[in-house]
Amino acid sequence: MRPRERYANEGPTQFGDAELLALVLGTGTAHRSALEIAAGLLSRYGDLSAVSRAQPSELVGQDGIGTARAIRLHAALHAGRRSLRTRPNPAPVVSPDDAFGLLGPMLRGLECEELHALYLDRRRHPIAQRALTRGSDAYTVVDPRQVFRPAVQLGASAVIIAHNHPSGDPSPSHQDREVTRRVHRAGQILGVPLLDHLVVAGIRYTSLAVTDGLLDGWCTG
Numbered sequence: 164m165r166p167r168e169r170y171a172n173e174g175p176t177q178f179g180d181a182e183l184l185a186l187v188l189g190t191g192t193a194h195r196s197a198l199e200i201a202a203g204l205l206s207r208y209g210d211l212s213a214v215s216r217a218q219p220s221e222l223v224g225q226d227g228i229g230t231a232r233a234i235r236l237h238a239a240l241h242a243g244r245r246s247l248r249t250r251p252n253p254a255p256v257v258s259p260d261d262a263f264g265l266l267g268p269m270l271r272g273l274e275c276e277e278l279h280a281l282y283l284d285r286r287r288h289p290i291a292q293r294a295l296t297r298g299s300d301a302y303t304v305v306d307p308r309q310v311f312r313p314a315v316q317l318g319a320s321a322v323i324i325a326h327n328h329p330s331g332d333p334s335p336s337h338q339d340r341e342v343t344r345r346v347h348r349a350g351q352i353l354g355v356p357l358l359d360h361l362v363v364a365g366i367r368y369t370s371l372a373v374t375d376g377l378l379d380g381w382c383t384g
Contacts, residue, residue, distance in 0.1 A: 307349035
């Protein structure tokens with residue numbers, strides 16, 4: 164039975180990581196099957212999570228991976244990560260844990276710092292989430308205009324920002340605190356409050372609103 168037929172009959176639970184990647188790749192090359200190419204990727208990067216973090220430019224050049232395959236693979240894995248924060252009837256975000264549940268999956272395991280923002284309506288239901296900036300393995304530059312431009316476009320009533328620490332330590336830096344103050348001041352001017360700034364490191368996070376008391380958004384309804 165062909166892999167696609169097996170998948171249709173048995174579902175994904177009966178497939179290993181290499182087999183799932185092979186289905187995404189579709190076909191092999193003249194010298195290697197799709198399964199062999201997939202196994203090579205897993206051997207090179209270690210696991211699916213690491214493959215999903217690789218940029219298309221990094222994937223191109225791996226044995227059997229051209230531009231088209233690299234883009235298809237990257238898009239499929241990124242769509243899977245994005246689906247983790249999709250809720251058909253999103254509940255209101257009323258705590259740092261709620262915010263982490265939505266923002267954490269997209270920031271977990273990244274090798275470079277990224278800044279993401281979650282935009283909320285008046286009842287604190289999520290409107291949209293945006294990836295705003297991508298920096299180095301040590302820091303990312305934050306411009307309040309990048310945070311609030313989508314807020315104005317979306318008609319958001321509040322915003323939560325989050326970024327990751329690839330080091331694995333969720334402790335806020337001095338720069339993190341300065342960014343929080345700067346974005347908070349901009350939000351006050353625009354009338355779109357910054358509820359929180361989360362620092363994500365794997366499955367852990369720190370809320371600057373709670374730990375540092377820099378923000379009081381969770382207490383003001």
